[in-house]
Amino acid sequence: MNIYLAALLKVVGVLAFVLGNAFILIWAERKISGYMQRRYGPLRVGGPAGLLQSAADILKLMAKEDFVPGGADLWLWWLAPAVALVPAVLVYLVLPIGRSFVLQNLSIGLVFFASVTSFTLIGIFMAGWGSNNKYSLLGAMRAGAQLFSYEIPLILSTIGVVMLTGSLTLQRIVAAQANVWFVVPQIVGFLVFYVASLAELNRTPFDLAEAESELIAGYFTEYSGIRWAMFAVAEYSNLFTTSALAVTLFLGGWRPLPLLAFIPGWVWFVLKTYVLVFVGIWIRWTLPRVRIDQLMDLGWKFLFPVSVANVLVTALVLAVR
Amino acid sequence: MEAQGGAPAVVERDGRRLMKINMGPQHPSTHGVLRLIVTLDGEVVVGVEPDIGFLHRNFEKIVEGWSYPGIVPFSDRNDYLGAITNEVAVCLAIERLAQIEVPPRAVYLRVLFCELQRILSHILFYGTFGLDLGAFSPFMYAFREREWGYTLMEKATGARMLYAYNRIGGLRNDLPDEWFADLEKFLVFMERQAWPEYMGLLIENEIFRERTIGVGKLTPEQAIAWGASGPVLRSTGVAWDLRKAAPYLGYERFEFDVPVGKNGDTYDSAMVRMLEIKESIRIIRQVLKMLPDGPVLARVRPNLRPRAGEYYSRVESPRGEVGVYLVSDGSARPYRLKWRAPSFCHLQLVPAMGGGGKVADLIAAVGSLDVIMGEVDR
Amino acid sequence: MALWDRVWQTGKSMVVGHAITMREMLHKPVTVRYPEEKPPFERGSRSVPVLKVNEESGRLNCVSCGLCERACPPSCIEITQAMDEKGRKKPWPETFQLDLSHCMVCNLCVEACPFDALEMADVVELGSYQVQDLILQKGQLAEIWKTSRALRVAGGERL
Numbered sequence: 063m064n065i066y067l068a069a070l071l072k073v074v075g076v077l078a079f080v081l082g083n084a085f086i087l088i089w090a091e092r093k094i095s096g097y098m099q100r101r102y103g104p105l106r107v108g109g110p111a112g113l114l115q116s117a118a119d120i121l122k123l124m125a126k127e128d129f130v131p132g133g134a135d136l137w138l139w140w141l142a143p144a145v146a147l148v149p150a151v152l153v154y155l156v157l158p159i160g161r162s163f164v165l166q167n168l169s170i171g172l173v174f175f176a177s178v179t180s181f182t183l184i185g186i187f188m189a190g191w192g193s194n195n196k197y198s199l200l201g202a203m204r205a206g207a208q209l210f211s212y213e214i215p216l217i218l219s220t221i222g223v224v225m226l227t228g229s230l231t232l233q234r235i236v237a238a239q240a241n242v243w244f245v246v247p248q249i250v251g252f253l254v255f256y257v258a259s260l261a262e263l264n265r266t267p268f269d270l271a272e273a274e275s276e277l278i279a280g281y282f283t284e285y286s287g288i289r290w291a292m293f294a295v296a297e298y299s300n301l302f303t304t305s306a307l308a309v310t311l312f313l314g315g316w317r318p319l320p321l322l323a324f325i326p327g328w329v330w331f332v333l334k335t336y337v338l339v340f341v342g343i344w345i346r347w348t349l350p351r352v353r354i355d356q357l358m359d360l361g362w363k364f365l366f367p368v369s370v371a372n373v374l375v376t377a378l379v380l381a382v383r
Numbered sequence: 384m385e386a387q388g389g390a391p392a393v394v395e396r397d398g399r400r401l402m403k404i405n406m407g408p409q410h411p412s413t414h415g416v417l418r419l420i421v422t423l424d425g426e427v428v429v430g431v432e433p434d435i436g437f438l439h440r441n442f443e444k445i446v447e448g449w450s451y452p453g454i455v456p457f458s459d460r461n462d463y464l465g466a467i468t469n470e471v472a473v474c475l476a477i478e479r480l481a482q483i484e485v486p487p488r489a490v491y492l493r494v495l496f497c498e499l500q501r502i503l504s505h506i507l508f509y510g511t512f513g514l515d516l517g518a519f520s521p522f523m524y525a526f527r528e529r530e531w532g533y534t535l536m537e538k539a540t541g542a543r544m545l546y547a548y549n550r551i552g553g554l555r556n557d558l559p560d561e562w563f564a565d566l567e568k569f570l571v572f573m574e575r576q577a578w579p580e581y582m583g584l585l586i587e588n589e590i591f592r593e594r595t596i597g598v599g600k601l602t603p604e605q606a607i608a609w610g611a612s613g614p615v616l617r618s619t620g621v622a623w624d625l626r627k628a629a630p631y632l633g634y635e636r637f638e639f640d641v642p643v644g645k646n647g648d649t650y651d652s653a654m655v656r657m658l659e660i661k662e663s664i665r666i667i668r669q670v671l672k673m674l675p676d677g678p679v680l681a682r683v684r685p686n687l688r689p690r691a692g693e694y695y696s697r698v699e700s701p702r703g704e705v706g707v708y709l710v711s712d713g714s715a716r717p718y719r720l721k722w723r724a725p726s727f728c729h730l731q732l733v734p735a736m737g738g739g740g741k742v743a744d745l746i747a748a749v750g751s752l753d754v755i756m757g758e759v760d761r
Numbered sequence: 762m763a764l765w766d767r768v769w770q771t772g773k774s775m776v777v778g779h780a781i782t783m784r785e786m787l788h789k790p791v792t793v794r795y796p797e798e799k800p801p802f803e804r805g806s807r808s809v810p811v812l813k814v815n816e817e818s819g820r821l822n823c824v825s826c827g828l829c830e831r832a833c834p835p836s837c838i839e840i841t842q843a844m845d846e847k848g849r850k851k852p853w854p855e856t857f858q859l860d861l862s863h864c865m866v867c868n869l870c871v872e873a874c875p876f877d878a879l880e881m882a883d884v885v886e887l888g889s890y891q892v893q894d895l896i897l898q899k900g901q902l903a904e905i906w907k908t909s910r911a912l913r914v915a916g917g918e919r920l
Contacts, residue, residue, distance in 0.1 A: 356594075
């Protein structure tokens with residue numbers, strides 16, 4: 063009984079965090095982008111800072127008609143948002159939030175993370191195909207090519223860290239960064255990881271799958287109401303978890319900065335993650351979008367060789383030492 | 384897949400399965416109500432057909448029933464981002480036919496407003512072109528300066544966008560002295576802060592360069608053959624500017640350069656516009672130095688009847704050659720007024736520029752033409 | 762090496778771009794929060810032509826001469842002359858209506874009026890859900906004139 067209760071608590075906790083996080087991130091993105099563009103962003107709902115804007119948005123979306131386009135492939139159409147959302151929630155399982163604060167310390171944590179996040183692609187593809195809309199289809203095709211290609215540099219760039227640690231367990235990787243964060247020896251890996259993760263997250267400059275000025279909204283052009291909200295929540299949840307993985311692998315996870323160790327680990331973890339999320343938002347509101355062939359060039363001709371070279375150099379240094 | 388409504392979503396051609404896709408008239412980056420019927424082979428654009436007419440207002444026929452003074456404010460609505468240049472084009476034609484002498488102060492002020500309008504239009508081009516390429520912030524920064532410029536316009540003319548400021552025989556009202564100080568502040572800001580910021584944020588950005596260099600290429604021959612003018616023609620390397628080639632409003636009195644591109648791609652056309660902002664600032668400075676005193680409006684009979692005849696006046700609008708072909712039969716209403724809109728000619732270039740590229744290149748090509756649908760459909 | 766050059770160029774332009782957005786972020790927003798704070802009207806801004814009321818007699822300046830009606834390019838002004846019982850014309854308008862949905866705010870009617878009876882108001886919040894509400898009668902036009910912070914310089918200046 064206790065096991066089930068604990069499991070239930072974990073599930074509810076994660077879901078609550080996912081929703082709350084999406085609330086905060088959507089609000090933060092709108093607010094930050096506003097100030098970056100000399101605007102205010104949301105102002106009116108929930109006090110002068112528009113704090114409850116996301117809540118109002120969710121309420122509005124729930125009240126909306128669940129519109130199904132004519133000729134849609136119903137099963138794919140209905141399932142797609144769920145398929146996109148489930149992996150986004152699932153990855154919280156292995157995130158090491160604090161020294162002993164991790165839902166399930168899997169021995170294959172990193173592999174689990176990589177494999178679960180690649181499910182998002184299937185959700186996107188189902189949405190694009192099921193919508194019976196040519197823009198959605200184009201967006202889904204782009205997303206397919208893009209997510210598939212960037213998975214490879216993303217994983218290769220983490221291998222350096224794995225080699226330095228000798229473990230796939232995320233908790234061990236954090237433990238191994240006691241002296242120096244892996245961002246120092248693995249700076250190349252970190253940069254490749256960050257660029258590839260932006261592509262995985264479908265964010266500008268790699269937001270080709272939903273390129274507004276070309277494909278209206280890409281794969282979720284036809285979605286409205288709560289299904290659209292599920293995509294949005296999944297997107298922001300992924301933004302958080304991918305940044306969290308970057309923090310875990312390269313920025314010392316929950317490890318505090320020296321002299322500030324009295325602040326608990328999970329605060330550090332969330333803080334570092336939000337810093338990376340901020341950088342992602344900053345990039346999004348600064349850069350224009352790349353083109354699909356340039357994206358492929360960057361992925362296969364630059365990031366892939368660089369990440370392979372990074373692995374080789376790391377191996378060489380480890381062998382010499 | 385079968386599209387709703389009967390039209391086949393997929394067409395077969397030369398053994399390839401091609402997809403027909405409708406861009407517009409409701410699409411984020413078709414600049415109003417342009418409709419492009421695009422044939423796609425995957426991501427590659429095989430064919431583009433522009434479809435126009437969604438903003439038709441019957442300008443040319445309606446003004447045949449109007450007396451001359453009313454045509455000027457209506458012409459604002461054609462190219463609503465270059466309202467002053469439209470007014471000037473109409474006024475030049477009518478004044479020529481009615482043999483009205485415009486006071487020198489009004490001529491200089493018209494030059495000033497044409498150039499200010501050019502700056503504002505090019506600022507908006509910068510913003511929307513960034514938006515077409517997926518960068519949102521440049522758009523907002525562009526609007527910041529644009530709002531400032533429009534406030535200047537409002538102080539001078541009483542309206543922000545559709546000024547109705549030119550009258551046959553000059554301008555409606557003179558300007559207060561403090562307006563010139565405000566203008567100078569705006570010019571300094573544009574020069575010192577906004578322009579370098581535009582360059583740093585978007586034009587010199589490596590992703591922007593990748594997206595635009597070599598995209599939507601035009602040869603000078605193509606551009607001339609399709610009747611291109613303005614920055615689009617100049618981006619191909621043809622130094623054709625009506626302010627130099629056929630000076631009106633005494634443009635020969637001012638010193639300025641005509642920026643030209645080399646490759647005729649979208650990058651050059653954006654760059655030409657950016658440099659034109661600088662040249663316009665230069666011209667405005669000279670106008671402010673040379674501005675004579677005096678009245679701004681000549682005496683004109685209320686019931687104006689130009690002599691019978693015809694005249695084609697053309698001015699360099701922010702988008703290219705705006706031409707007004709006016710035929711008068713000696714009555715109080717024009718016999719015929721034909722409007723030559725640069726955007727209309729530029730739209731013909733879309734298949735040449737966008738064909739063969741990716742979908743994203745097509746968007747960049749249409750964006751770089753800076754078409755105003757109000758002018759195309761009239 | 763070409764590759765290094767490109768990487769360097771890319772990196773440099775990225776840093777410049779991000780520095781610009783960050784610099785902008787540290788400045789105050791320029792947005793005017795519209796319903797709460799309204800941007801000032803410039804002297805001479807104009808929205809719609811309205812009827813002036815004589816301050817002393819409280820009557821309209823308009824004598825119903827019809828010049829504005831003829832000057833209006835889209836013909837949005839309609840005037841009928843006031844008559845007394847004997848059918849003689851009276852120097853004020855029986856009806857004066859302005860179709861806002863057609864008006865293009867060109868100021869030509871104001872310039873045509875020799876009696877100083879029309880003026881451009883600076884009231885812009887005239888929107889309505891019904892097209893019929895956009896047809897303003899003389900009483901409404903005089904009301905708007907009273908609420909307008911009569912600018913009377915560039916826009917309303919007689920030429």
